Amino acid sequence: xxxxxxxxxxxxxxxxxxxxxxxxxxxxxxxxxxxxxxxxxxxxxxxxxxxxxxxxxxxxxxxxxxxxxxxxxxxxxxxxxxxxxxxxxxxxxxxxxxxxxxxxxxxxxxxxxxxxxxxxxxxxxxxxxxxxxxxxxxxxxxxxxxxxxxxxxxxxxxxxxxxxxxxxxxxxxxxxxxxxxxxxxxxx
Numbered sequence: 001x002x003x004x005x006x007x008x009x010x011x012x013x014x015x016x017x018x019x020x021x022x023x024x025x026x027x028x029x030x031x032x033x034x035x036x037x038x039x040x041x042x043x044x045x046x047x048x049x050x051x052x053x054x055x056x057x058x059x060x061x062x063x064x065x066x067x068x069x070x071x072x073x074x075x076x077x078x079x080x081x082x083x084x085x086x087x088x089x090x091x092x093x094x095x096x097x098x099x100x101x102x103x104x105x106x107x108x109x110x111x112x113x114x115x116x117x118x119x120x121x122x123x124x125x126x127x128x129x130x131x132x133x134x135x136x137x138x139x140x141x142x143x144x145x146x147x148x149x150x151x152x153x154x155x156x157x158x159x160x161x162x163x164x165x166x167x168x169x170x171x172x173x174x175x176x177x178x179x180x181x182x183x184x185x186x187x188x
Contacts, residue, residue, distance in 0.1 A: 002071050003187045004096050005033075005178075006079040006089055009104030010149045011127065012111030014166035014174065018104060019080040021175030029179075031188045034070045038063055038081035051145020060088045064095070071096050076187075084148040086155040098187065102178060103160040108149050110167045 005022075007015040019035065026033055042049055042059050049055065060083065067077045083089050093099045112128040119125060131147035133139045146152045162181050164174045182188040 001098055001187060002074050002076055002096075003098035003100060003182070003185075004067050004071060004077040004079065004092060005100045005102060005182070006081065006083060006092065007102045007104055008079075008081065008083040008089060008160075009166070010106060010108065010111045010154055011082055011147075012113075012115035013104040013106035014114070014171055015080045015082075015104050017171035018164070018166065018174045018178070019078055021171045022178055023078060025175050025179045026182075026188055029188055031076065033076040033078040036063060036066055036070075036077060036079045036081070038079075038083075041066070049143070049145065051147075053146075055145075056085075060085075064088065064092050067092055068095050082148050082154070084152060084154045086157050089157060098185075100162065100182070100185070100187075101157060101160040102162045102164060103156065104166050104174075105163050106166045111149065 007019055009015055016037070019037075023033060023035060038059065041063055045062060046055060046059065060081070063079065063081060067079060070077045089101050093101065115128050116126070127144065127147050128150060130141045130144050131150040134141060134144065135150065148154055162178065164177060166174055169177065179188055
């Protein structure tokens with residue numbers, strides 16, 4: 001059975017770390033997945049990211065189309081994307097039969113701490129600090145769009161198939177929980 005798994009949650013919640021661990025666990029079982037990482041996709045289709053609503057709607061529409069195309073080719077898909085609008089996740093859910101939404105739940109304070117430790121060269125480095133300073137001090141930062149969790153809310157889905165509290169589990173432990181869920185569903 002072909003499936004789509006979308007790991008969603010705030011920036012810094014642990015989506016990428018869990019995704020990498022899950023991909024390895026699935027590989028060990030002979031399950032292949034196309035790995036769609038929104039940050040990488042954005043870099044290829046948007047020259048100068050603005051991180052505004054219009055750009056995000058465009059980038060997420062491409063992400064969703066790509067996932068659907070892979071499913072049509074009988075390929076499993078793992079998505080690593082904040083996807084803060086529930087409507088984006090629901091759109092994909094309606095378009096594919098075996099869809100698993102995994103909310104990587106993590107307190108904003110923990111996400112801020114994790115995000116601050118990212119390398120300065122990384123695309124998303126310092127976004128929370130800058131967004132908070134912008135709000136408090138009206139300071140401007142070139143290229144800093146709306147930051148999910150500070151400027152725009154993350155829309156939780158009470159009906160997500162799985163919720164993983166990444167502040168309570170390591171990335172490896174979270175991936176094991178997720179793999180177990182997929183096994184129970186007959187996907188892995």
